[in-house]
Amino acid sequence: MPVVTMTVNGKSVSGEVEGRTLLVNFIRDQLNLTGTHVGCDTSQCGACVVHIDGKAVKSCATLALQADGAEVTTIEGLAAGGDLHPVQRAFKEHHGLQCGFCTPGMIMTAVDMIRRKPELDEKTVREELEGNLCRCTGYHNIVKAILAASEEMRA
């Protein structure tokens, strides 16, 4: 089996994978980083979003081998040195999560969204969340949290 090597949350990791192994399975099953979730099988829900070289990617639609040599950040790696990322803080402050299952993907998507679009407004946030499903919050407070974090990070 081929060996894949990548940096995950700042640590170099490698492991044997099958050609068909998805990045999300490598992260969850081989690295035991279970914060990244699988909520569907059609790349619709976004619970599996991680960052590859700083960009939000659905890890259920990426082969582990495609991330060979890449810099991967999962939800577990977002709080650098233990301090929460402003987006994590905002999700708690604005009650942007309930059951927590979609939350890692939502947060990883939001971080990338804010990076790409420093001047976010509500309409843009809602459109940008097209690829992330939440069944609990009605999105209301997720949108609020992302806007608040965006504002804080701009300041």
Place this chain on the structure above:
Amino acid sequence: MSEWGIGKPVRRREDDRFIRGRGQYTDDINRPNQTHAVFVRSPHAHALIRSIDLEEANAAPGVVAVFTGKDVAEDGLAGLICGWTVHSKDGSEMKAGGHPILAAEKVRYVGDHVALVIAETKAQALAAADLVLVDYEPLPAVSLKNSTEPGSAQVHEEAPGNLCFEWELGDKTATEEAFSKAARTVSIDLANNRLVPNAMEPRAAIGDYDAGRDEYTLWTTSQNPHVARLVLSAFVGVAPEHKLRVIAPDVGGGFGSKIFIYPEETACAWASKKIGRPIKWTADRSEAFLADAHGRDHLSHAELALDEDGKFLGLKVKTKANLGAYLSTFSAAVPTYLYGTLLSGQYDIPAIYVEVDGVYTTTSPVDAYRGAGRPEATYIVERIVETAARENGFDPAEIRRMNFVKTFPHQTPVIMNYDIGDFEASLDKALEVADYAGFPDRKEEAAKRGKLRGIGFSTYIEACGIAPSAAVGSLGAGVGLWESAEVQVAPTGKIEVFTGSHSHGQGHETTFAQLVSERTGLPLEDIEIIHGDTGRVQFGMGTYGSRSGAVGMSAIFKAIDKVEAKARKIAAQLMEAAEDDVVLENGAFTVKGTDKSLSWPEVTLAAYTGHGFDTAEIEPGLKESAFYDPLNFTFPSGCHICEIEIDPETGVTEIVNFTAIDDFGTIINPMIVEGQVHGGLVQGIGQALYEHGIYDEESGQLMTGSFMDYCMPRADNFPGFKLGFTPTVCPSNPMGMKGCGEAGAIGSPPAVINAITDALGIKDIPMPATPARVWAAIQNSATPKAA
């Protein structure tokens, strides 16, 4: 009051693990030597199983075992049960067909469970499942529409004509009399569309048998682990109750779908003993679509009788409810006692009569989904009231106001006794917040932009907290519906609360701790809320029907009463004071009118040292339990006003304003309650505009079996919501709570459809009102006008 007490928007404690990716959901758990399970599912809606050939599958790489219904039967396991028995008009008991763990002779829906394949890896189990050769003899599919037609195929032999029950409620004669006297009548035919719950975490289970102790542990995505243990032991016979521990760890949403006891977790627990290794199963989303219990799916005809002035005289409803292929855990209760009993709405209707035919079809079982019966009832009432207003020239707000129940308690003709409410208060506030008076101007302005603007009302009431055990028992429930709690105070004063409620997004670890903080004066960090484990929590009925506040917290409240009473006794002896003079305030016991005081930890430590008080009179230790049985259902109510704009070119409906003013009684944490409303509204609006579980009439195949086909509500489908509260304090429980988890999904669908039909000037449009349907409705209604 402590800074974390009742009424404070305390930020959630559980968030700290979820936002860091440290939650522990069932699929995140792995057991040593674990195997992986995959279920072979029926590709047919309805078929006889002629034979099953396991030879190739057994020989496939990594396969540990393959089991079929024959193995289940040989081990003497019974099938799954429905915990609620309803009776037909003629007094006969509902005709329940068997609900096998693995189908041995016949499959009854696409996704039905035929074999369990266990292998070293999930990939190996999936590959081997493809090698299980099942020889089927297909039979015709049975749909909701054709189920009771002569000549339809029979889903269960026990239920001729596919009729499980023909239920009725109310006074038929009185209702007929009301109609005979009526100056005006209106009628409407309504479909309540089938929904797929789609909690974001798919169901999962790990069965783990410990041969040394002869004990089973089952990790499962459950809203009520104790009920799962009871069913699996007492009814299915997997293991004796004291030899089975069920753990529901972090659970990623439920909405009803995780109340039920399904074949998958049952099979994993059972088979773990057979193979002597842990077995893990995790549904993929496609399986969730096929095999989670779905919601709603009613066809109804309703008639309302009114007098000349618009006062309601009587309501008649006839409903055909889809039960699916098997009776799921609570399914018989949903289209009967959770539905017919709410048909009085917020109105004083002197006579009501409802008939419900519960029918079997070759579709996934149908059971409780957020609201469970009350959204269906509210849809009937609020659509026909709106129709009555339009057809008779009444203002939709004023016809409601005229007919509101205004004095309490109010006995409806359909069992419920409304204890308190103020329906005019929520209506008035909603009219103000939604700026109802300004609507004509907004409509005119929208028309200038080429948009059709409409406004729709829904003044709903629902019943939560289910309910006094004696009452539900008399209506057919097989269980009591109390809740239990234990409050255990450690010698250092730290508190552990063991609750039978289960949190899968509701924030109990925060709100329940707020109650304890309010009562004891301790900070939240000194209070731990423990739930979801039959090995730690003494008992519980679980979380559904918006009952965790009104029932679950009331049990905690009662247990704290006992803890406080005992601690005060101890404190009184320690301070040599009369017990009545000792008060607990701000985390200290004080003798009234003196400077004598002992801190909470001083007293709790003494409780365990047994020093300074008479242990012959007062037992050492400080741990108390309570079982709380509610006095009545609770009755959350409110008014939703939806304003929409339709683009006539495309048929796309945009929600431009949505106002929800609710009466939930006492609110512990307004931030969490608002979050519950937001989520409920999106599920309700999702039903009205987007979601539809569709089975092909001919083949019985699920046509909407993925997120590519089933339209889930997305963030850009909604504006922000305008919420408000007009609480009346519930007299039936110690804190005056009513429940908030389902209200959004109950009140909103008729508000949306009333708004669309208002904009289009039509009587009805079926849910979901997709752009295609709206566009077609515009074309259809435009044609006669042009001609």
